[in-house]
Amino acid sequence: MPTLRTALSAAALSTIAAASLAACSSSSDAPTPGESPLTFTQAIEPLVQEKCQSCHRAGGVAPFPLVTYEDVKGMGAISKLKVQSREMPPWGAFDDAACTVNHDFRDDLTLTDEQIDLFARWVDEGMPLGDPSKRPPARTFGATGLVDKTATYQLPAPYAVAPGKDDIRCFPIDPGFAEDTWIGGSNVVPGDPRVVHHVIVYVDPKQQGVEKAGDAGSYPCFGGPDVEEPSLLLAWAPGVPPTTYGDATGLKIPKGSHLVMQVHYHPSNETTTDQTSIELKELPYKPGYVAQVILAGNAERAEGFLKLLPGPNDPPSGPAFLIPPNAKGHTESMELTIPEKIGDITVPELGVYAVGAHMHWAGVDMKIEVERKAPSDAQPAKECLLGTPKYDFNWQRAYQYDAPLDQLPTVGPGDKVRFTCTYDNTMDNRHVARAVSELRMSSPPEIRLGETTLDEMCLGVLVTVRRANLLD
Ligand code: HEC
Incomplete structure (x- = not known):
């Protein structure tokens, strides 16, 4: 059974393959002059249906629709920029050199590099409509909200x-x-x-x-x-x-x-x-199963079961959560060792159902990794659970793995969970620049751990699932 994500990207790939085939077609069936092969009806409409219309449609959460050719053309130039910067679709989690996540995420909105390139080329080529008879059927959306709410x-x-x-x-x-x-x-x-x-x-x-x-x-x-x-x-x-x-x-x-x-x-x-x-x-x-949300991070000290690890710009006294003014790429990392027991209770193995990151305006990326005490074939010794190279305070969410309960990644007693947060405390970070101006400062301040606008956090969200027992 293909997963949702592989099915979606297979569909997208066939779109791209069709488009590039047309682009490379031999002279015998070359498009007639003035006719561009990369068109709305064949290449772009399926893409916006899949990746934009869940929000950009009448009654959706986005402020304008991306449904008709006129809609998409009217917003084409700005959409190209937002898509290239990966601000749209809003989805902070994807792999980079430091973190490859082993599981797909449910409802993943990420565009592949090829899809971004396709969209940009279509805009650059003047946003041709193409053959209206080739339009895909309109995408329909069912009831919204929690359908079985009580x-x-x-x-x-x-x-x-x-x-x-x-x-x-x-x-x-x-x-x-x-x-x-x-x-x-x-x-x-x-x-x-x-x-x-x-x-x-x-x-x-x-x-x-x-x-x-x-x-x-x-x-x-x-x-x-x-x-x-x-x-x-x-x-x-x-x-x-x-x-x-x-x-x-x-x-x-x-x-x-x-x-x-x-x-x-x-x-x-x-x-x-x-x-x-x-x-x-x-x-x-x-x-029969208990879901529990664990919020972990925000370590202030280099000791205990949740400890701050040494990092850049630490004072001589040892590790400190301290982001200097104008620091870019500054990291704070911390490590949670899952205890074997809490009081008399033996800590059970937990399936990780969903993961999320929480930082404030200066945060730009968070990685959550696990190092397991007792690895197995299904649960490797080291695994990256989440990377958010496009973290944005405005778009915080939990990312849910697309896997059945018995195939979720696990964390268990003795495992170490590491949180690494990266910050950009410069005026290049538009969120920091805005906060600095709202606070009537002239430049970014030194940032410490705290609760107000220009304080920071490094808090991981682990939505866990385990079998219920007598204690619940
Ligand atoms: C998860 C919901 C969601 C999805 C999916 C989504 N958008 Fe958006 N988009 C929004 C919202 C909400 C806004 C309003 C601005 C904001 O709040 O950041 C927005 C704003 C925009 C803007 C205006 C930005 C500006 O600064 O004026 C563009 C352009 C855009 N989206 C393009 C797209 C494109 C293209 C896609 C698909 C490839 C897409 N969006 C997918 C929710 C979404």
Whole structure:
């Protein structure tokens, strides 16, 4: 069975093969003068259907459609630039010399180098339409959202989003969970998709968000929800499909917990209101597998089971999380050794279902690698789980492996998980340049670990799955 990704790239390859065959055809069947072989109907329309229309269509999350020839031609020049810089489609994870991921990712939006080249050449050649009878059938999209949801929790009141700066706010929500609740799927529905840029939903077991929010109903929270013992339920960015674990796996929310919805507002030019909601599929039974989101990283010290490793620009006193002003390609790395036991409990082997990276504006790449204590044929001694050479704070998401539960990469007791974060703290980094100007500084400051705009983080997200046992 070909995987989704190989099937998709096989389809794309045949498009390219068809296009280049036409380009190299012998003189006997050469295109008549004025007729270009690289056309919208045959080469470009299938590509935008596959890689752009999940967002760029009527009712999609992107601000304009890329459906008709006129749509794509009208945005052709800028699309070429965005595609070449890999800003579009927004997908931060791909392989480079330092990291090859052994598994495909589900719903992978990446364009191959050949596809980028094809799109650019089509624009350069004047964006010819081609033979309308060769158009592929229109791509259709089914229902959006979490189709089998059992509950929806909306912000209690509309929140006013003013034009101007980015606004990152936390909204506590009481889902009224009287019992431990197992979540089999989750999704975010933005209230005003023009301004909601990404949403992270945390579990707040001690119900502390409510007090922080007070009468306002929300509080600013750039780095995280600022409550004790938070855990992560869901990370969402525009165009990311709902998270679903299947019927056998659930994520546990302890009874009485509140949720805290952290919303990143990217203001538009006008004042608007937003009332985003969360869709959940609450399982009516206890599933056989437990999903658990592990957030690991942000090490400050060179000791313990999560330790900061030596790196560039460390002071004489030893490893420090410190990014000097104007440093490019600066790395901070840290290593988590999975303990054999936590208290009396023997730590089980965990399947890694999905992975994600979290840094702030200066972050440009994060690698997550595992070094296994007990490798096997299926689980090599060293494996790169994620590389994000196109990391962008605005497009944070989790990347889900396209593999059945029993073929997921694993992390287990004694394994070492290494997080390597790369930062660009120069004015060449457009996010840093914008933050520096908003903070009325003249140049980038020294950056340390922290929660505010020009602090940094190096936090890996591992969505893990394991067999449920008596303790759950
Ligand atoms: C996952 C959703 C998604 C996919 C897939 C996607 N886009 Fe976008 N695109 C957006 C959103 C949302 C914006 C609005 C700008 C922003 O928020 O960054 C955007 C903006 C753009 C822009 C305008 C950028 C600007 O600065 O004005 C271009 C051009 C573009 N997309 C082209 C494409 C092309 C071409 C493809 C396919 C090859 C594609 N996009 C795939 C979501 C997507």
